[in-house]
Amino acid sequence: MRVIIVGGGIAGLGAAWRLRAEGHQVVLLEKAAEPGGRCRSVFWQGAWVPTGAFAFLGAETNLADLSRELGLHAPEDLLDLTAAHRWNVLIRRREVADFGAFDMMSAARHPAIPFAEKARLLVALPQLARRMLAADPRDLTSVVALDDVNACEHFRRLSPAFVDYFLEPCMGMFCGYGAEDFSLAWTAWSSAGRLSWAGNHMWSYRERGVGRLTWALGRAFAADPGTDYRTGCTVHEVRHDADGVQVAYSRADEAPEVIRADAVIMAVPGHLVSGLMPDLDAGRRGFFEAIDYAGHHIVYYLLDRPKGDLLDTYVLPAADGFHRTGNMRFTDRGDGTTLAHAQWKDAGCRQHADATDDDLIAITWGDMVEAVPGLAGTRLIDAFVSRQPAAICKRPKGFVTRLKAFRDLGPLPRVAFCGDYLTNSTVGQAHWSGLQAAAEIMARG
Numbered sequence: 536m537r538v539i540i541v542g543g544g545i546a547g548l549g550a551a552w553r554l555r556a557e558g559h560q561v562v563l564l565e566k567a568a569e570p571g572g573r574c575r576s577v578f579w580q581g582a583w584v585p586t587g588a589f590a591f592l593g594a595e596t597n598l599a600d601l602s603r604e605l606g607l608h609a610p611e612d613l614l615d616l617t618a619a620h621r622w623n624v625l626i627r628r629r630e631v632a633d634f635g636a637f638d639m640m641s642a643a644r645h646p647a648i649p650f651a652e653k654a655r656l657l658v659a660l661p662q663l664a665r666r667m668l669a670a671d672p673r674d675l676t677s678v679v680a681l682d683d684v685n686a687c688e689h690f691r692r693l694s695p696a697f698v699d700y701f702l703e704p705c706m707g708m709f710c711g712y713g714a715e716d717f718s719l720a721w722t723a724w725s726s727a728g729r730l731s732w733a734g735n736h737m738w739s740y741r742e743r744g745v746g747r748l749t750w751a752l753g754r755a756f757a758a759d760p761g762t763d764y765r766t767g768c769t770v771h772e773v774r775h776d777a778d779g780v781q782v783a784y785s786r787a788d789e790a791p792e793v794i795r796a797d798a799v800i801m802a803v804p805g806h807l808v809s810g811l812m813p814d815l816d817a818g819r820r821g822f823f824e825a826i827d828y829a830g831h832h833i834v835y836y837l838l839d840r841p842k843g844d845l846l847d848t849y850v851l852p853a854a855d856g857f858h859r860t861g862n863m864r865f866t867d868r869g870d871g872t873t874l875a876h877a878q879w880k881d882a883g884c885r886q887h888a889d890a891t892d893d894d895l896i897a898i899t900w901g902d903m904v905e906a907v908p909g910l911a912g913t914r915l916i917d918a919f920v921s922r923q924p925a926a927i928c929k930r931p932k933g934f935v936t937r938l939k940a941f942r943d944l945g946p947l948p949r950v951a952f953c954g955d956y957l958t959n960s961t962v963g964q965a966h967w968s969g970l971q972a973a974a975e976i977m978a979r980g
Contacts, residue, residue, distance in 0.1 A: 537796040538976055539564065539782050541770050541811070544572025545962050546953040547802030548752045549969030552601065555761055557977060562763040562794060563756060564770055564784055570753040573926055574962050576746025579919060580837045582874060583744045586921035587831070588962045590616045590737040591745065595963025597970065598748070605751045607740065617736040622862065624704050624850040625906060634705070634850055642701050652694035659693055667723045673967070675935055675958055676942060681720035682935040689719045699854035707861035708850050710927045710960065711831035711881040721930035725959050745962065773799055773811050775949050798949040798976045802969060804828060804925055805956035822941040825934075826956055830884025831926035834899040836875045839914035842867035851906055859883030860902035872916065877903055884924055892920045928956040951975045 536559045540547045543565030551561045569575070573587030591598050602608040622634035626647045635641030643653055663681075670677040691698045698714075702722075706712040740747040756764040771791070772783040780799040785791040801808055805826035809815055815823070845865045851857035861880040865873055877899050887895065896918045904910045938957070953972035958964040 536560070536798065536977070536980075537562070538973075539780060539794060539796045539799045540802055541773060541782065541799065542572075542802030542954075543567070543570035543753075543766070544802060544954075545574045545749060545966045546955070546969035546972075547800065548749060548756075549597075549601070549966040550800045550802060550951075550953055550973040551756060551762065551969075552604075552752065553970050553973035554977070555756075555759065557973075558761075559977070560761055560763075561756075562796060563765065564768040564782070565766045566769055568766055569750070570756075570766070571746060571749030573923060574745050574749045576744040576750075577921075579835060580874070580917055583742065583746065584835055584874075584876070585744050585746065586833065587923055587926065588745050590620060590739050591748075592961055592963055593617075593736040593738060595961060595967070597967050598963045601966070602748065605748070605755065607747065607751060612740055612742070614739045614741050615736060616739055619847070620737050622708065622848045622850045623846050624700055624852065625855070626700055626852070628855050628906070631846060631849070632700075634701075634848075642697060645697075645701055647700040648694055648696040652696055655693040656690075656697060663723055670724060672724075673958070675721065675724055676939040678720040678724045679935050679939050681723055682718050682933060684719045685715060685932045686717050686719045686722040687714040700852055703854065704850045704852045704861070707853065707880045708878065711829035711861065711879065711884070712927075712929065713829075713858075713880065713882050714853070716829060716881070716929040716931055718930055718932045718934060720935045748962075770803075770811060772813065773801065774814055775799060775947065777948060780949050798951070798979075800951045800953060800969075800972045800976060802953050802972070805928060805954055806925065808952070816944075818944050819941060819947075822937055825937060827929045827931075828925035829881035829927045829929055830879065830922075830924045831881070832879040832884055832895065832923055833921040834877050834879070834896060834918065835921070836877075836896075836900070836918045837916040838865075838873040838875055838910075839871075839916050840873055841871055842873045845873070845907065845909070849906060851902075853880070853882075857902065857906065859886065860899055860906070863903055863906065875903075881929075884922075888924065892922075895920050895922075927960040928954075946975060946979070949976075949979075 538554055539562045540551050541564050551563050554561050575586045576583045623631045624634045632646050687698050739745050756762040767786050768784045770784040774781050781793050781795045783793045809820045809823040842865050848864050850862045860877050863877045865875050867873055951972040953968040955965045957968045
């Protein structure tokens with residue numbers, strides 16, 4: 536079988552790897568000059584820095600398995616980042632609390648949450664936990680019964696401080712989300728399941744960071760005679776019928792081309808699917824058109840100062856006016872300089888969508904100095920911006936319900952879909968969705 540995969544992020548790469556393992560021919564089309572999507576790293580100022588995802592979750596064993604298959608999983612190649620992912624939340628701009636992990640035990644110890652509010656949380660959480668533990672950790676729609684309420688709205692009734700200084704800062708940090716961007720269903724499922732970040736170790740690679748995985752996959756496909764690996768491709772249209780599929784695409788300075796195959800896997804972000812597939816029925820089209828993504832820019836700085844008394848991390852709550860920059864990290868390089876970065880929430884990405892990179896660098900630095908006045912007067916040796924205007928799928932109230940209705944429509948002939956919108960936005964779950972899409976195509980023959 537010959538399968539076209541539209542999109543070379545971790546989901547599309549996972550689908551291609553699975554298909555090739557079973558002997559099928561693959562055409563892999565990626566718009567960028569290199570694969571990886573949000574799972575990439577670039578070399579800057581003597582270090583490999585991520586442009587999207589920062590680490591892998593230990594519970595997502597499919598990534599460890601893939602790493603072994605690529606020959607990358609020797610102990611000397613790996614980096615344990617569990618301790619590095621402990622965060623400090625800046626409370627009311629004057630005190631810092633250890634964020635801990637994103638779990639209820641950390642919330643119970645959180646100094647910004649009054650005792651009475653903690654008591655209400657502890658009374659309400661066991662029932663929610665029981666419903667979550669009964670859910671399928673691979674199926675977001677198994678918690679559809681919790682999808683009728685916004686998570687911040689639900690928890691604010693129990694503890695406003697929990698929302699302001701735990702839930703919102705965490706969601707802003709990991710996802711770029713605002714208060715209306717995630718439902719109780721997704722929050723419970725993603726934080727309490729066996730595949731969540733709660734209580735699990737995080738890891739990466741010493742060389743290239745998380746981007747080593749997708750870089751190695753790209754090199755493997757480029758050298759594989761069974762993979763027609765094409766980067767720099769803009770896909771314009773995908774059509775399918777009972778006899779096969781055809782995909783129209785173009786490369787810069789080249790005439791448009793139409794390629795045909797037995798099947799296609801759509802591995803692009805969900806909000807792009809309907810624009811590429813004019814033959815979609817109304818039900819599926821409605822699902823894809825309702826998908827929205829949160830932006831999550833990262834701004835890097837090389838500071839002309841040692842780290843000194845700066846903490847490793849700061850998480851900035853929207854409740855205290857930080858609606859744009861969500862968190863900051865500082866790493867001492869041992870030569871009198873410090874590597875710093877700040878990540879933006881979606882609200883800031885949208886507010887400054889037309890800003891230049893220089894604008895974003897200046898705006899972000901202003902936010903950082905506002906949060907930590909001790910940075911004032913620091914000379915910036917260098918800076919750059921990684922823009923992710925569509926980084927992570929939002930899961931507002933009603934999203935899981937729409938996802939279930941989409942799945943209930945059943946498969947399309949010769950077409951499968953994969954991506955973070957079908958599950959969670961971690962690298963491992965997005966990759967797993969690609970494995971599933973490949974399995975679906977192979978099962979249909």
